[in-house]
Amino acid sequence: MKRIKRTKNIRIGCGAGFADDRVDPAVELAERGRLDYLVFECLAERTVALAQLERLRDPDAGYNEWLVERMEAVLEPCARQGIRIITNMGAANPVAAAEVVAEVARRLGLGGLRIAAVTGDDVLHLVKGRPLPLQDGPGTVSTVNGLGEDVVSANAYLGAEPVAAALAQGADVVVTGRVADASLFLAPLAHEFGWAPSDWPLLARGIAVGHLLECAGQVTGGYYADPGTKDVPGLERLGFPLAEVAEDGSFVVTKVPGSGGRVTVATVTEQLLYEVHDPAAYLTPDVTADFSRARLDQVAEDQVAVSGITGRERPAELKVSVGYRDGFLAHGEISYAGHNAVARAREAARVVRERLTLAAIPVSEARYDLIGLDAVHRGAGAGASAGAGAGASASAEVGAVPAVDQGEVRLRVAARTDALVQARRVGREVAALWLNGPYGGAGVTRDARENIAIASALLPREAVAPAVSLKEA
The missing domain is CATH 3.30.70 (Alpha-Beta Plaits)
Structure with missing residues (x-):
């Protein structure tokens, strides 16, 4: 892949916010976003469990059904512009998914592209049949072994470190299974800027980047839109978000000029609070992020600057979806x-x-x-x-x-x-x-x-x- 000389800022775009998301906004980002990285976040909690069932039926299955279509759409423009791709579309089978990406690359004449598979999130062997406490088990079942043989999957939420390691090894495309959503975006920042794995404020800012981008069109007005109350133009061609991130972790959320949707303090505020139980203690595998003093400034049309994010030591344990x-x-x-x-x-x-x-x-x-x-x-x-x-x-x-x-x-x-x-x-x-x-x-x-x-x-x-x-x- 052609390499572009890095500037002091890194531009990361989100090409998908869930398994069945659209493809054309990702192509728009690849073609016109002037990106360094394009991330596809496609893995919800039940998605990986269902993928595990597919893999049980077929050892070569278990990855996102739209993997081929997405890679056919973006591999060539990304390779041409030196954009590296990170995705959790590997679901229950990152190794098979990486081979699929390699096959698509060869078919497109992109020989020499380096594809990494990140594994290790499948922890069924560590969990099944053991008296591990369940936080939200069914009825009176309080431990994993209480579920008996009904357990079909167990996937730990990995953090940014193995993805950053893959990038350090020269991967052009990184395919993962269960990696925490925001960690997919933190990984390239930690890799590019050399952030230490215990520099909690910087890691928290990288997690904030990921948290704001991870749901794609939500932050550009998709889930914000309420006609007549919160109007958003161009929803039929909603642009997906990107962030321009500085080495100190400050960043601006924006989108491709001319694309549908809008990026405002209001749309960013709604996404910042999305699925956050405690804004002062947002738990991730990489850091405990503190969003409680975040500052959002509209610095230009469809550009919101984010600052004031800090963080402290990461949790000692990893969450596992059973x-x-x-x-x-x-x-x-x-x-x-x-x-x-x-x-x-x-x-x-x-x-x-x-x-x-x-x-x-x-x-x-x-x-x-x-x-x-x-x-x-x-x-x-x-x-x-x-x-x-x-x-x-x-x-x-x-x-x-x-x-x-x-x-x-x-x-x-x-x-x-x-x-x-x-x-x-x-x-x-x-x-x-x-x-x-x-x-x-x-x-x-x-x-x-x-x-x-x-x-x-x-x-x-x-x-x-x-x-x-x-x-x-």
Whole structure:
């Protein structure tokens, strides 16, 4: 890859904020962002557990489904401009994902590109069957061994150090599994500026860069937008963010000029507080960051300067996401329109509820929602039902919400069962409404799938051993 002489500032862009994010804003960043690094953050808690299940079925699977498309879109412009790529799209299989990146590079004529795989986050062997306390286990289960054989994955949140090590070894593309989101952005800063692994204020500023960029379009106005209240222009071509970072950790959040969205003190403030329980003690694998005295200044259009971030020593333990089998989920929907639509939908919910009992379909939990009426702001009607069917807990009566004038409504039934066949039968009862009444139901959808739930545990960081493997395309 062509190398660009570094200036005193480093420019980092975010090409994705979740697994299914768009590709074209990343291409825009690669082509016009004048970047040094492009980061794709695509791994949520359940995403990696589901990826582990894929890998169990196929040892060569378990990475992000859009990996090839993204790499086909950005590898050439990044290689041409000397932009290095960091991504956690490796999910449950970073080594296989790195080979996929190498294959795409060869196909694009980019031979010699160096691709690193960061491993070591998979700690199932350290966790499964052990009395490790769970912070948020199901019901009365308080330790990992209490989950028994239902445990399917355990991934520790690695920090920036192994990613920085991969960059130090000359990697043009770094593919990881479970690395803490903000750490993906801290790593190139620590590498480029030579920040010490115990320089807590500098590391905290790098984490702040990552925290503000990690959700991509959220900070450029996507999740901020509220038409008529908080208007954001050009959402259909929302630009993804980048940060220009100085060696002292001060930085400016911005986006490619002319792209949709906006970067303001308000959009940055909302993202700064996103998923932060204590702004004075934001725990990460690298540092305990303190955002409580952050200063945000609008220095130009779509440019917000961030300062005042500090930090202190990192936690002694690493967070581990433990994925476990948690029954099966059934889901079915049907629409009703025209006169008396809401009453017919409520009657349909009642029918399904009674049918689950009559057909002896064991359901541990169930919800009956009238989408657009009570599915989110839950009242005492159909949507309030906490359980239904054989073995379910008691719930409010369907139809207790006063009637409203609604031209159309969609009934959604969701239930939890212990077996796939039971979940499929719940969906079949929804589908049966089509001909078995009440009249006028249409647009039936249904599905049934295994549910993978997530609980959290802690491991001493010295028990986790990250590793880097490097290959050429």
